[in-house]
Amino acid sequence: MEAGTGGPEALTALREEVREFIEQQRVNGRFRPEVDSWLAGWDEEFSRALGAKGWLGMSIPREHGGHGRSYLERYVVTEELLCAGAPVAAHWIADRQIAPALVRFGTREQREEFLPAIARGESYWAIGMSEPDAGSDLASVRTRATRVEGGWQITGTKVWTSGAHRAHAFFVLARSAPRSDGGRHDGLSQFLVRLDAPGVTVSPIHSLDGSHHFNEVSLDAVFVPDGDVLGEIGNGWHQVTSELKFERSGPERFLSVFPALQRLTEVEEVVVHAPDDGLGHHFSRLVALHHLSFDVACRLQDGAPAEVLATMVKEMGTRTEGDLADDLADWASRSPHQDTELARLLADGLTRRAGFTLRGGTNEILRGLVAKGMDKQQAGGAT
Ligand SMILES: Cc1cc2nc3c(=O)[nH]c(=O)nc-3n(C[C@H](O)[C@H](O)[C@H](O)COP(=O)(O)OP(=O)(O)OC[C@H]3O[C@@H](n4cnc5c(N)ncnc54)[C@H](O)[C@@H]3O)c2cc1C
Structure with missing residues (x-):
């Protein structure tokens, strides 16, 4: 792993740059915000545009055709894209877990064939x-x-x-x-x-x-x-389980419904029906999850153990986004709003929320893994 290039100021500057790009794309009608856009928003041209900006394959080392940037920089980019509901599904799996697995376990030929194409936003995986x-x-x-x-x-x-x-x-x-x-x-x-x-x-x-x-x-x-x-x-079992910290720890585990929340805060007649403590409750959960998930990115960067925390992000994050889908729909139903965009996002949130706690390993299973992982850490004296 190459040294990270993202100190706090660089991360803030990167976040601003990504926001600006997304806003430009949105204003130009390049995309319509989607709930669950990392699974539902397949747009290969958008993926290639992100590739051209250098925002895919960020954590792939340069010698393998990536950008040799840090997991924290990748975190910032993915978080902004998800908050905006941008169409990122085409490259998501490749960028999130196929690339790190190829870096770690792939042959030279496999890396040469796939990693540069993943970084360009041209190679899509399942x-x-x-x-x-x-x-x-x-x-x-x-x-x-x-x-x-x-x-x-x-x-x-x-x-x-x-x-x-x-x-x-x-x-x-x-x-x-x-x-x-x-x-x-x-x-x-x-x-x-x-x-x-x-x-x-x-x-x-x-x-x-x-x-x-x-x-x-x-x-x-x-x-x-x-x-x-x-x-x-x-060695398949070991390899598969070592991918899971990438699969379970990212901001997609709590931001799937964020575009609906964003829209709701812009529709005056609905916001007044959203109880302050309800909004505050969800915002505080999201902020806490942001910190937890960012902490996992720091650990990935440092090569420190991240499995248990990654599992916690997925378990707590997917419950949070599911609750959010329910509450947003409930608040909106109490107001006579005519906002069709909000109605679309809320309907999508409700139909997709059933899958949140299942995909990537069900929450029932994950709770067992967290309990066992904590137990092992205590036995080993780790904090
Ligand atoms: C939106 C979505 C996208 C997905 N994408 C992919 C994909 O791209 N590739 C892929 O391979 N898979 C994918 N999956 C599948 C997903 O990984 C599985 O649905 C998940 O692992 C659960 O397996 P299952 O559906 O067979 O349920 P089961 O394993 O049959 O579980 C059924 C229920 O029983 C509970 N349960 C099972 N065993 C235990 C136990 N020991 N203790 C307590 N409770 C238990 C589970 O928690 C669950 O509630 C996706 C799923 C969803 C919803």
Whole structure:
């Protein structure tokens, strides 16, 4: 990891620059603020514009085609984009967790092929972990990888695969060897699977509101060359779990509904129906989560342990944004407002809030992880 370049003043200047850019884009009609824009707002041109500004692949080292900037700088950029409801879904997964995994576990060829393209906002990825019978209990994945000449043949079904109908490739977790006596986490491996490979079928799963971001992806004897194995065969569990601190800790875990809150504060006849203590309650939770999430970014920057705090951000953050969606809709329903933009954002907030606490690992599971993690820290004398 390269030294960070973002002291407090530099971060403030960067925040201003990002805000200015976003405002310009919004005023020019380049985007309409969206709730949950990191999952719903797919706009490849916008991603490329961010790439051209140097705001993607920020924490990828320069020698791998990134910008060698700090996790704190990346944090500032992503936070501003989410607050504005900007369309960031196309590059989100690639920038957030595929890039750090490739930096850590990828081969030179994989890094050269993908990292510069991710930093330009031109390479889009999905995550193939969940299966029809393996969600919380991920170690029970049934997708099989069988050794064949020159590579692996993969067969199985992945589900809830966000963005797979538009992405170029996805990381697939598969069982490459039977469980050993050593444990159920053995024998799992990760593969880079190109979504246009023969044998891959992507079928849509439509959400309640008719939108399409989920998919079922079936893999029928898909050939994956040795060059597309990620990391080490058999090390998949360790690799997947080491990605989770990137997946769970960011501001997208509490800001999904922020554009609706922002809009509500601009609509006079609704604000008067929002109780002061209600607004204050939500703002204080959001500010606390900002500090917690920023602290994780500091730890990522320093290479310090971040798993437990990242899990806490996800658990507390997604409850907060879900509560916020409910309360905003409640306050708005008490006023005779005619603001169609607010109504749209609130409706989207309500339909999507059910997924907040599920995606990235359910909150029930995360609470167990936090409890065990705290227990381990205490046993180890860590603070
Ligand atoms: C919006 C959204 C986007 C997603 N995107 C992706 C994606 O891109 N790629 C991907 O791979 N997956 C994705 N997922 C899937 C997500 O990771 C899973 O839904 C999640 O891990 C839960 O798995 P499951 O749905 O199989 O539920 P289950 O594991 O069957 O759980 C059902 C319920 O039982 C509870 N439960 C299960 N086990 C326990 C236990 N031991 N103790 C207490 N409670 C328990 C759970 O908390 C949950 O409430 C997405 C999900 C959503 C909602």
